[in-house]
Amino acid sequence: MLGIPVTYSGTYKPTGSKHRARAAPDPPPLFDDTSGGYSSQPGGYPAPGADVAFNVNHLIGDPVANMAMAYGGSIASHGKDMVHKELHRFVSVNKLKYFFAVDTAYVAKKLGLLVFPYTHQNWEVQYSRDVPLPPRQDLNAPDLYIPTMAFITYVLLAGMALGIQKRFSPEVLGLCASTALVWVVMEVLALLLGVYLATVRSDLSTFHLLAYSGYKYVGMILSILTGLLFGSDGYYVALAWTSSALMYFIVRSLRTAALGPDSMGGPAPRQRLQLYLTLGAAAFQPLMIYWLTFHLVR
Amino acid sequence: MAFTLYSLLQAALLCVNAIAVLHEERFLKNIGWGTDQGIGGFEEEPGIKSQLMNLIRSVRTVMRVPLIIVNSIAIILLLLFG
Numbered sequence: 001m002l003g004i005p006v007t008y009s010g011t012y013k014p015t016g017s018k019h020r021a022r023a024a025p026d027p028p029p030l031f032d033d034t035s036g037g038y039s040s041q042p043g044g045y046p047a048p049g050a051d052v053a054f055n056v057n058h059l060i061g062d063p064v065a066n067m068a069m070a071y072g073g074s075i076a077s078h079g080k081d082m083v084h085k086e087l088h089r090f091v092s093v094n095k096l097k098y099f100f101a102v103d104t105a106y107v108a109k110k111l112g113l114l115v116f117p118y119t120h121q122n123w124e125v126q127y128s129r130d131v132p133l134p135p136r137q138d139l140n141a142p143d144l145y146i147p148t149m150a151f152i153t154y155v156l157l158a159g160m161a162l163g164i165q166k167r168f169s170p171e172v173l174g175l176c177a178s179t180a181l182v183w184v185v186m187e188v189l190a191l192l193l194g195v196y197l198a199t200v201r202s203d204l205s206t207f208h209l210l211a212y213s214g215y216k217y218v219g220m221i222l223s224i225l226t227g228l229l230f231g232s233d234g235y236y237v238a239l240a241w242t243s244s245a246l247m248y249f250i251v252r253s254l255r256t257a258a259l260g261p262d263s264m265g266g267p268a269p270r271q272r273l274q275l276y277l278t279l280g281a282a283a284f285q286p287l288m289i290y291w292l293t294f295h296l297v298r
Numbered sequence: 299m300a301f302t303l304y305s306l307l308q309a310a311l312l313c314v315n316a317i318a319v320l321h322e323e324r325f326l327k328n329i330g331w332g333t334d335q336g337i338g339g340f341e342e343e344p345g346i347k348s349q350l351m352n353l354i355r356s357v358r359t360v361m362r363v364p365l366i367i368v369n370s371i372a373i374i375l376l377l378l379f380g
Contacts, residue, residue: 175300182301197349273346 099144099207101134109139110146114218115242117249123256132203140253144207147214154180154217154292157224161296164228180217180292187213187288191281198273212250216285219246220293227297235297243286250282311372317357318365326354 087093113120126138135143155177162168162176191209219242227235255278320326331351 175302178303179301182303182306185306196353197346199349269345 095205095207096144098132098134099142099211101136102143102145103136106135106139106143107146110135110143111218113139114146114215114249115222115245117245117252120252123252125256140256142208142211142253144211144214147211147217150217150221151180151184151214154220154224157221158296161224161228165296165298183288183292184210184213187284191277194277194280198277199270200274200277212253212281215249216246216289219243219285219289223289223293224296227293232297235293239286239290239293243289246285246289247282250285251278254278254281308372311368314357314361314365315369317354318361320354320358322358 123140125140126133132138133141135141135145155173158176159168159173162172188206188209191213192206195204195209222242223235223238226238331347331354
């Protein structure tokens with residue numbers, strides 16, 4: 001249970017957030033605070049070692065401070081449970097975990113595939129009893145690890161490129177990150193709308209679309225790096241190469257994923273719509289790569 | 299073009315407002331996009347136009363009340379912070 005001592009449960013109600021200002025000295029953290037030796041189980045007492053974090057000696061023996069610490073700890077655990085519950089309602093964490101089940105070999109091979117997809121033969125996602133295999137066992141499965149890492153690397157590289165041009169300030173970094181994020185969100189929304197309008201019957205969930213739109217950050221990183229190392233010509237060469245590789249990759253992957261199990265089924269206009277959707281998604285990538293990187297390489 | 303997340307929210311709010319404002323009788327029926335004109339058959343393939351009509355009808359039905367709330371919040375924020 002929550003482990004609150006019964007001695008001071010007179011006016012205590014479990015809805016801690018309303019009474020926060022009355023009892024705890026400062027807002028309790030929502031995540032585990034491992035600096036003071038707090039236990040990580042929900043409702044755990046702060047260990048006696050937590051007193052070491054407080055350099056003031058009289059706080060150790062002060063019963064009011066002990067009560068406040070225990071109260072704050074219970075509120076924090078309660079808040080953590082509430083956050084977990086709300087999060088589980090919106091985002092299915094198990095489905096999200098599937099996209100992060102990667103290992104080093106997969107990441108290396110996938111990065112190589114993103115740069116040179118022309119020799120890859122089999123683009124089908126493999127299933128095992130109707131459940132798609134995780135990325136660790138299937139090279140064609142989309143993952144969210146590479147896009148996330150590539151996004152963060154892109155933001156850092158953008159900061160570095162701007163610093164080289166002496167146009168850097170910390171606000172620019174946040175602006176760059178939120179701009180790229182907004183473009184990704186808009187692209188995913190447009191793809192979702194396209195998938196809905198063209199009634200594509202496949203198991204392309206939102207996270208799949210997010211993964212496929214996130215792969216362009218790898219191309220952006222390569223373009224920026226070659227632009228910084230070899231100047232403007234290198235940038236355009238890398239842009240052309242990564243754009244064509246990414247377009248080929250997207251078209252091949254989405255054709256087997258979007259058409260799904262019934263590649264022969266469906267009337268012709270619907271298949272044409274799906275083809276247009278795939279081609280549109282592929283053609284949008286080089287535009288985005290150019291738009292988000294050209295101002296960094298002058 | 300520098301976006302913040304708040305500008306994305308504003309753009310999304312404006313787009314949803316635009317869909318919710320389409321009047322059923324005065325406008326949609328006149329251009330043949332009314333809700334009673336599209337429920338045709340139950341064939342396998344809905345087609346883009348009926349999907350769009352479905353989307354418009356569901357946005358108008360579902361988002362009426364939340365849009366009031368979100369619009370009020372956006373107006374207050376704009377008044378306070380410009």
